Amino acid sequence: MIDEYFNGIIRDVNNVIADYIKGDIKQLYEASYYLFQAGGKRLRPLMLVCSSDLVGGERKRAVLAGASVEVLHTFTLIHDDIMDEDNLRRGMPTVHVKYGIPMAILAGDLLHAKAFQILNDALEGLESTLITKAIRMFTDAILVISEGQALDMQFEDRKSVTENEYLDMITRKTAKLFSTSTGLGALIGKATDEGVKKLEEFGLLLGISFQIVDDILGLTANEEELGKPLYSDIREGKKTILVVKALEIATEDEKKIILQNLGNRGATKEELRQTADLIKKYSLDYAYELADKYYKLAIDRLESIEWKNELAGKALKYIAEFTVKRRK
Numbered sequence: 001m002i003d004e005y006f007n008g009i010i011r012d013v014n015n016v017i018a019d020y021i022k023g024d025i026k027q028l029y030e031a032s033y034y035l036f037q038a039g040g041k042r043l044r045p046l047m048l049v050c051s052s053d054l055v056g057g058e059r060k061r062a063v064l065a066g067a068s069v070e071v072l073h074t075f076t077l078i079h080d081d082i083m084d085e086d087n088l089r090r091g092m093p094t095v096h097v098k099y100g101i102p103m104a105i106l107a108g109d110l111l112h113a114k115a116f117q118i119l120n121d122a123l124e125g126l127e128s129t130l131i132t133k134a135i136r137m138f139t140d141a142i143l144v145i146s147e148g149q150a151l152d153m154q155f156e157d158r159k160s161v162t163e164n165e166y167l168d169m170i171t172r173k174t175a176k177l178f179s180t181s182t183g184l185g186a187l188i189g190k191a192t193d194e195g196v197k198k199l200e201e202f203g204l205l206l207g208i209s210f211q212i213v214d215d216i217l218g219l220t221a222n223e224e225e226l227g228k229p230l231y232s233d234i235r236e237g238k239k240t241i242l243v244v245k246a247l248e249i250a251t252e253d254e255k256k257i258i259l260q261n262l263g264n265r266g267a268t269k270e271e272l273r274q275t276a277d278l279i280k281k282y283s284l285d286y287a288y289e290l291a292d293k294y295y296k297l298a299i300d301r302l303e304s305i306e307w308k309n310e311l312a313g314k315a316l317k318y319i320a321e322f323t324v325k326r327r328k
Contacts, residue, residue, distance in 0.1 A: 002315050006046060011064070013045045016067035021111070031099040031107035032114075035074050037218070038090035038253055043210075044069045044177060045305075047186040047319060053312035057189020065124035067212055068138075069181050073176035075111035076145060076177075078104055082155065084236055088229060093225045134187055141180040148173025156237035156263055160283075161246050166239060167208065174214075175207025182316075198305050202316070210323045212291040215327075216284065217239035219276045231272040235264025241290060245283035254278050274291050289324065295324045 014036070021033045023257050031093040033090035045066030052062035080086075081094040082104055088094060119138055123131045151169040161169075182203030186196040218233040219242060233240055243262065247255055261275040263265045298320055 001310065001320055005311055005315055007045055008050045009066070010042050012063045013049075013067045015068060016064060016118065017071060020067070020114055020138060028101060028106055028110060031095055031103050032110050034095055034098065034107075035089065035092075036070075038072075038092045040090060040274040042070060043319065043323075044073055044181040047178065047203060047206075049071065049317065050312045050315045051182040051203075052189035053309045054199075054307055054316065055191035055195055056187050056308040057185065057191075061122050061126075061188055062185055065134075066119055066181075067183055068118035068122060069177065070117060070185070072115035072138075072142070073110050073177060075108045075115065076149075078108040078111070080149065083149070084232075086229075086232060112198060126188065130190070131185060134184060137180055137184055137187065141147065141176050144172045144176040147234055152219065152238070154179040155239040157211070159259060161239045161244060163241065163244055166241050166244050170211040171204065174211040175204045178207030178210065195305055198301050202298050202301040202305075205294050205301060206320050206323055208297065209291045209294035209320075210217070212241055212287055213324055213326065214292070216287050216291070219280055220284075225261040229263035230270075231276055232276055234262055234272050235265055235267060241281040241287050242279050245286050246262060246281075249282050250278060267268030291324055296319060 006128060017036055018033075019259045021036065022250045023029045045063075048066040049059070052065075074144065078095045081089055082101055084220075086094055086200060087097050092098075094104075099107070119134070123134055126134075128291060148171070149167055151165075151307055152173055155165070155169065173229055180203070182291045183196055183200035186199040189305065191199070214254075215233065215238075218238075218240065219231070222230065229235075234243075243258070251260065258278055259276055261271050267275075302313070302316055302320070305313075
């Protein structure tokens with residue numbers, strides 16, 4: 001039942017994206033559409049449409065809004081891959097590797113504009129106050145995500161960051177778009193102010209849990225599962241919660257090994273593996289516990305909301321459970 005429900009949403013969102021991301025400048029639109037063809041979980045549009053369904057919203061409007069969020073998310077991935085110098089995304093060459101950096105930047109810019117175009121169509125006919133709130137919510141997400149990305153990059157140049165700094169960064173970089181997805185779904189579904197707030201909080205807490213699990217997978221999954229090179233977070237010097245915790249409690253000699261290879265793009269696979277093993281030794285259990293903590297808080301928020309659609313509520317719970325138990 002839930003699988004059919006999800007498949008219907010994903011099909012409709014994919015059709016909207018295909019309809020909007022096309023034009024007569026062939027290479028530009030090929031580059032812009034490229035990552036959508038590589039698959040992806042479509043978590044954010046699923047969360048948005050489920051949130052709208054949960055409060056009794058209009059499906060067609062929610063699907064359009066869900067597509068706009070996915071297009072925005074893909075824009076951030078293209079530019080992130082350029083900044084991080086990543087060569088693989090979802091098991092395929094990244095956009096800048098396949099089409100070149102200038103075309104990849106343009107593709108990201110185009111998707112940024114397309115996200116607003118699709119959102120505009122999703123909001124057409126709603127009362128002006130709701131449109132204003134929705135545009136503000138969407139725009140705020142872009143601003144906050146940009147801040148999170150900047151913090152993530154700045155942390156690469158620091159020897160250590162605190163857990164609170166890490167949580168602030170992932171809240172901005174990752175969780176904010178989860179929050180925007182659930183909040184926007186509730187908003188255009190005409191939920192009460194309290195309903196919108198609680199669904200935003202659900203998305204934010206779940207987004208934090210999602211990123212912690214993502215950081216864990218960066219050290220525990222294989223390249224096929226990840227869709228990108230193993231240990232790329234270590235090579236890029238990412239200050240994940242696992243690194244933060246390991247640097248707090250490792251011995252001085254172990255800290256030296258971690259810091260020597262963290263951000264060292266010339267490190268060998270063996271050096272990266274040794275570093276990953278040290279980090280996991282001190283932080284893996286803690287990271288899982290932290291992810292579980294935010295998952296449980298998210299579920300508490302979801303269960304405090306009045307469900308007008310039982311299937312949508314169960315679907316959101318399923319997404320939350322998948323977030324903490326996924327392997328890729």
